[in-house]
Every structure is written in C-alpha cells, then in structure tokens.
Amino acid sequence: MKSQIAEPHLRSGRKVIYQGNEACAKAAIYAGCRFFAGYPITPSTEIIELMSSEMVNAGGNFIQMEDEIASACAIVGARWGGKKAMTATSGPGFTLMQETIGFAAVTETPVVIVNVQRGGPSTGQPTMSSQQDIYQVKYGSHGDYEIIALSPSSVQEMYDFTIRAFELSEKFRSPVVLLSDEVVGHMREKITIYDGEKKIRSGHRNYVVSPQEDFYTGNNSLVEGQLHDEEGRRIGHLPSKSSDFIQSISQKITNHIDEIQDIETFFMEDADIAILTYGSVSRPALKAVKSAKGIKEHYNLSVGLIKVNTVWPFPENEIRRLTESCKYVFVPEMNIGKYYKEVERCVNHGTVVSMPKIGGELHKPAEILEAIAKEVGHHE
C-alpha cells in the first residue's frame, strides 16, 4: 500500500542530489515559506545557513535570533503579519520552544517547526541521532493541546513532508512539527524537486475555533494566549467555556485524523509479524522485512512493515486495523522505548515487543531479524 499523501505536484520535477536538511529548506521555499527565524544547533544548522541566503533570494525575510525562544516567537509574530514561517532546531532548542508551541496551539497560528533530533537529554550527543523526542513533540508544552508531527525517513520525504507540513498547518491552523533526525538530516540522496511556488491556501476557515484575520487587514484581530472565545476575549475564568475551548482545539485535529494520517505498508497483506516504525528506523526495517525469508521458512510466519509517517495524532484505528491478524508487532525505535506504548494500547490480539536502541546508531537489519527470531523462538 503506497503512501496516502496525494501527490503534491502534478507537474514533472527535476532530479538533484540533496542533503536532508537542504531538501527541507528548499521545500519550505517551494511551499511558500517567506520568513525564517532560527538559531544554529547541530544537527540542524545546515537549514538555517541555507535559509540565510535562499529565503532572501526568494523575496522573504531571514533573521538569526538571539536564542531558540526568540526564534519560535518571531515565527509566530511573522505568521500574523501574513507570511508563512518556519524555524529549525534540535532537541535542546526544541525544549526551549515549548512555551511558544503551546501559544501557537492556543492562538491557532499556523507555523512549521523542524526538529532534527539528536541524542539527549540536555546537551547529550550533539552529533548522533536519536528518536528520543517522540513524546516531547506531543507533550512538551504545558496544558492540553494536540500537535501534528510528521516523521521523514529519506531525503525525498524531508522534501515532501515539509511541503505537507505547511499544508496541514494552514488547514488545521496549528503548529506542525517535522520530526526528523540526524541520520536523515545529514544524508544525501537523489530526489525529485520542483521549481516555482506551490500555492497553499492560507487561513483555512473550516478547522478553526477562534478565527482571527492576519494583522493590518483592518479586522482588529485579538491574538490572545489565555483561553478565549471566537472574538478573542478571555474566558479562562469560566470553567464550562474553558473546557469547551480546549476540547474544540484538540478535536479540530483528532476528529479529522483521516485527513491527516499517513501510513505506508509493505508486505502486510498476510503478515503474521508486523514491524512498526517511524522515521529513519524504517530504512533498516524495510531491509529486514525484505530479507525475512529465514523467519518464513523456520516458523512459517510472514513479516511486514508498517511505516508511520504521521506520528501524531496517533493513528490508533488504522494501526489496530492493520495489526488485527498479527501475532507480533515489533517496534524498533532509537530511544529507550516510547512509541511502542501507544501501539501496545491499541493492538488487540498480538504481542507488542519494544526494540529500543540508544547510543546514536540505527538498528541494523540483522539486529532486527535476530530480535524477532529470538522472541518468536521463545513462543513458537
């Protein structure tokens, strides 16, 4: 089953060899991003460096702010001035941006934040990859809110998902995070890119709770961080209205998960064992699935791959459906074992097995197969 993303570009593109971070920057400009504020941090620095010239050449504005907090604030401010805006950072900077992400969620400001993950916590492993921020991206800011997060596993996906991030942020009037990692950010691959600018409709009216127009359009907009009604007036002191507002902010995303979720499957038609991955781990996982003849021969169990491209909101129903007839679901991740808990909650019949790997290296295909063989061997 191929990707559910509708092909974003119908015209033919041209082939180039890009680095992941480079593809992200170029895609943002293609998607109409005309403001970038950022702060250098390994391994996302290539994005800000490229944007410092490309953004200006594209007729937009660029500024290196004094810290990540200021960068996140500046992009929210710029979006209210009518310019699509993006910032890029890594784990420690992403932590600093959390308050502003909450502000963007409550004020329904469409912005794109790129997190090229590295090893944590704190300064951690600046040059090594990880997927340790999978929970921070969903729960990082204080309060109840919903976030949309996309997880690319290749340079082409860095390009395509960045464009999709802008589309989703405008449609749902919400901050969207591109949850990349050092492996994908720094690799180089041949991809298809497009020239010109894709017209992405701004300020989609359907999925907004408190519609405020862009500034300087004569609409007297009130962008308020406190809980507010449709006019922007605060209602934080009214329990019932506050509850309704928070529900609405979240439901505008969760109720339309069909329009957001994007899962690719490989060899899942009659799979008994599913490997569920997101991001760069999908690469060795796919190789493992293709070489899983041994498991088929030995235990008569087929192995398939479920590649989750939109990690949040969690595509619960779809994953439950896909794993309905699976005996096992393996979840390899480059962290201590986090996303597997979400999978475990929704898988009805099979055994969910976490395959955590920390230290900064990707799982090897052989490692994945060995772990599967070991687990299956215990029970079969």
Added chain:
Amino acid sequence: MNRLMERYLRLDALPTLFCPGCGNGIVQNAAITAIDNLGIRKDIACVSGIGCSSWIPCYYNMDVMHTTHGRALAFAQGLKLSCPDKKVLVFTGDGDCLAIGGNHMLHACKRNIDMAVIMVNNHIYGMTGGQKSPATPKGVRTKTSPWGAYDEPMEGAELAISMGATYVARWTTAHPVQLEKSIRAGIEHKGFSFIEVISQCPIQSGKGVYGDKDPSFILNYLKKNSYVYKEGMEEPRGKIKCGILKHDNDKTEYIERMQTQLQQYREGKTAKEKKGGAKNK
C-alpha cells in the same frame, strides 16, 4: 465616557482589570491620543507580554497580540520583519522587559529595529501580588523581599541607551502631556524607540515604594520628585530623571541596513560577473 477613548476601546471588554487609580489607564489614554494624532490606526499593531501593563492594548479595538511573559519583543520583531512598512507598538513592564525578557530587549535595542516600546515601570510584579522586580528600589519591602530588596534597581532607559536604542525617553504618569508627545515621537522615529513610564501601582507598590496607597499622593510625589533632563544641566540627586534622554536620527535602522547591504552585495556581485565576463572575452 471620554469621546476619543470610546472610539478606540472594545467597550464590551470593559471595565479594565486595572485597580482604581492605576497608572496603566493613564498610559492607555496617552498611547491612544498619540495613535489618533498620527492617524495610523489601521497601520499599527500592538504586541504585549504578561503583566498588568501588558493588558493595556487588549482593550484596544485594533490588531493586538497578547503573548507570553517576557517575549513580546521577539514576537514584535517577527511581525515587523514580515510587514516592514507597518508600525508596531510594544507594551511591556519592568518585570516582563528587564527580568525574563532581558535578553530580547538587549538584542532588539542593538539591532535598532524600527518599533516603539513602552515599558511601564511600577517597580513591582503587580499582577502576581507584589513581588520584587528588577526595578524595585533598594531596601523596599515586597512579598519576596521581606527584609528589604538587596539589589540596586535596574534602569531600563539607561540600559536601552547603552545597548543602542536611538530614541529613549522617560516620563512618569504625572506627565501625561509630555508622555503622549514622546509616544508619538517614538512611533514616528525610524529606529528602536524605548519609552519608560514610571507609573503608580497603588495597591501593590504604593506602600512599599512611596509610603502611601493613595494614587493622588503618588502622582503628586512623582511630579515633585522628578526633573526634566536637559543637556548640560546640573542633575539633582535622588530624583527621577525624566525627559528625552536620547534622540539619534543618524544611526541606520536594522531593516534599512539589511536592504542596503543586500543591495551592495548584489551590485558588487554583478560588477564582478561583468568584470569576469569582460576578461573571458
């Protein structure tokens, strides 16, 4: 109700959350008078942080962004850069601007980016109930300095001058006419304008800083214990230094510098290419 304010305020949002006699109301009036005199209601947006003074623009029927604590300047810079031809007016307080927002203030001043900032200084964290702020005078008892504040207070206007702001003024709420003129000049000035307003917080800092909670007493005190600075004068000690402390029209503004530099680079590049082309022939 006052006719001018009636045209500018969101009447259904009133009454304001300001205490009776609060200086924020006076600043609110002065800013509106300035905006109305300039006739730029449609071309100016207000950005504020968190605190009592950050509530000032929330009552304006204009484009207003009520952001997070200390970050108003960061949001404002993003807004300004996305619409360089429009005006931005920032409302902040002594805690919002000098404590948590200190870093953003330093860099915004240094950039000399075109916006006007009104820092309402009531020497206290009023909204949270009266804790010490970086501008609380030494020895003053507050909720978090029960034995008197240990530090010398920070002076926002002087900090702005040293970091490169090009229009800096300080007034008190007892000088509403001069304040309104300064706000107007600050908005018109092409560069970073910083206007500090010493304002009364009768409830939280009245007793500790001035000795009395009565707003009229404090206004009287502010009038009597301030002087208007003129260059070359002998400055009285122990009084609040008011006036236009800096007005520099020569220093280039950030966006202008950015555009000039880009232009120069592009021209230099074209000249180089032409030279290279001529050589190759």
Added chain:
Amino acid sequence: MIITVDAVRCKGCNICVSICTKQVFTLSAKRNNYGTTMPEAVKEKECIGCKLCEKLCPDAAINVEE
C-alpha cells in the same frame, strides 16, 4: 466647558479631585457603578480646559468639551 463623569466607568480613585488646579471636582453624594463615591464637576465654570482630568483618569470616565 461641559464636564461629564461616567458613572459606569468611574472606579472612584479620585485622582481628578486632587489633580485639578481649579478644584472643579468634589466628592459628591452620587455613587458610581461600584458603589464608591464619585466626583462631580461642581465648579464647571472655573474649568480652563487643560484636560488634565481627562488624561489622568485611568478609566477614561471623564469627557471635557466646549
């Protein structure tokens, strides 16, 4: 000069009473929306139109017109 004080807006801080150089205002028997005392422009004829009361009223309750 016609001086009006809005009973709905006035919070009874009495800045106008103290600040007026011509002592145009006194505390009247009237009550404002909050139930506290409210100023009244008893000496309207003395008003010189400086509008300091307008500028210093934190709630924009005062309007001074010709």
